[in-house]
Each structure stands twice: as C-alpha cells, then as structure tokens.
Amino acid sequence: MALTIRTPSSADATALADLHVQTWRETYTHLLPEGYFDEAFIRGRHEMWARLTGDAREDLTVRLAEVDGVLVGLAMSGPPQGDDPPRDRQLYFIYVAASAHGTGAGQALLEAVLGDAPALLWVAKQNPRAIAFYRRNGFAFDGVEQLDPGAPAITDLRMVR
DSSP states (O other): OOEEEEOOOGGGHHHHHHHHHHHHHHHHGGGSOTTOSOHHHHHHHHHHHHHHHHSOOTTOEEEEEEETTEEEEEEEEESOOSSSOSSSOEEEEEEEOGGGTTSSHHHHHHHHHTTTOOOEEEEETTOHHHHHHHHHTTOEEEEEEEEETTEEEEEEEEEEO
C-alpha cells in the first residue's frame, strides 16, 4: 500500500467534491433528514472545491490523501472562525473514505495540515470514531458546543490542544 499526501490542483476539484459528499454520506446519513444530499448540496461541494483548488489562499492548508493512486481523504486547516477563538489555527475537517479507515490516511492528513501545532476543531458529538482519533492526537473538549450551522441535527463539540 502506497500512501501519498499532496496539495490538490484544480484538476482534482471534481474528485474531491465527490469524495467530500461520499464521506458525509458514510458518516452523517443517520443524523440528517431524508433528502439532505440533494442536488444543491452536491453542487455546493463542487463549487467549494473549484474555489479551493482554483484560488490558492496562503492562510489555508489543504491536502488530499491517495492510497495506491486512489483518492481516499481530504483535510483543511486555516485561521479560526468565530469570536475570540482559543487558538490561532483551526482544523476545518479531515474526511477519509470508510474503505480507507485504518490505513493511516487520517493521521497523515492531520500531520500535513497541522503538524503538532496548537489548534481547535469542531467534531460531531455523535461521531465517536473521530472523537477517539482527536483524543489520541492530544485534543480535549473545552466545554463549548453548538448546533452545526450546515446540519442542525448535529451537535458540534469544540476540542483544543
């Protein structure tokens, strides 16, 4: 198994959007209303990845993971969002296809977008796999929670390290 972490190019935008939708379906379908993954949601992910891969922002770190040449994961970090953040960097997301869980792709993506720097992240309260992963990497809950603005059925908990 050959794991590669790299910076995406505009040629990766469609595949990244499709993987982003796939990983959300794998992770959150049971928490979201019927029809959540409609055409508007999918189009929004395609537009997002076209922007992210077309206009490189120096304040964002975006990486993708491939196993044997197949795209299996994506991650992004950048400046924190919200008022009075407790850290100067935020992990926006790491998504790895269920078929690639246990390959080390998630760990490699985390290291590529954050290293061991102090950071904050938001994780779904209903995602014990992700919570365990972040705890293994030094993150701890700080007691702040919110409803996910894009998916109000999901409660997000803030973790920091």
